[in-house]
Amino acid sequence: MKILLEEIMELAILSGEVLLKNGAETYRVEETMAHVAKACGAAKVESFVIPTGVFLTVNDDSGRSITTMRRVKNRTINLDRIAKVNELSRRLVDRRIDRKDAYGILKHIARERTGFSLAPSMIAAGFVGGGTAVLQNAGVYETLGAFAAAASVRYLAHIVSRLHGVQFTFEFLGGMVAALVGVILHDMLPAIGRDAVIIGGIMPLVPGVAITNAIRDVIAGDLLSGLSRGLEAALTSVAVAMGVVIVLATHSW
Incomplete structure (x- = not known):
């Protein structure tokens, strides 16, 4: 026994x-x-x-x-x-x-290795970013820019995972990459709305599942897990926001 x-x-x-x-x-x-x-x-x-x-x-x-x-x-x-x-x-x-x-x-x-390879993942992330731009009534150029920004963020995630980097490092750098794509495109073509591109670019970084699980755990009475997941989601949001703010602040100088 x-x-x-x-x-x-x-x-x-x-x-x-x-x-x-x-x-x-x-x-x-x-x-x-x-x-x-x-x-x-x-x-x-x-x-x-x-x-x-x-x-x-x-x-x-x-x-x-x-x-x-x-x-x-x-x-x-x-x-x-x-x-x-x-x-x-x-x-x-x-x-x-x-x-x-x-x-x-x-x-x-x-x-087992699951999920998609890098190229399909980048395309999927791009559609998420482009779709978010469309919901903001963005034009064709903003939608394409958001697609490029979100795909770039997904590529960065691949690089950071290969280097075994910390999760919050990737999220911070991901926010910076999305903001850089938006700023560069706006400088090249002022008609392109910078904000729509950035918002679409950071959409793959939004901790939607973590927030949902945190609320679910708190409602179910798992307070320790709920608060921990909620704090993790909050830190993720802060890391992404810091990356975007640093790029925008540097660009404004």
Whole structure:
């Protein structure tokens, strides 16, 4: 029974770790770990999740328990992985898959490379920026400028991730890049509205998911996680704003 309990713990906490690393809500991480552990035979499960760590205690029928935690340093938004882990937990609960197979699949989900390559990502970011400019009643040139600014920000994200840079460094530099594109285009063609280009360029940096999760956690009573996510979103907004303000202030001189 000792080995079984340890295997249950490893599977459950790995599922929580993958979810938290990829942007899942606090309640989803806690519930998924509990469902996975109980589906594997745990008698009692207690979990506690904060944005930087996962804590889990699993008990068996004899009363023996194991407690462990996982530190989560790097977080991103990957809804594909979240969906795959959720589906895996449902299959486990419905007895459509056994524990060992589930662990192998979960390890694969944690390691696999998902998402799009650089070029499609830049194009998608460009459409986000261009679409935002259109919503501001921007003209053709402003829309194209916002497309270029947002695509440039996405390229910068790729460079910073390759260098293992800090998240807030990228957001600060991203704000600067978006502002630089807007300022340069406006200086070259004064008819191009600088503000529309900058706003469209920084749109991929807006922490919409973080804000949504923060509000969701606070409403659900997960105050520590909600406040932490809210503070992270606020710092992201400040970093982007500082990058834009520095460029605009320097240009005005």
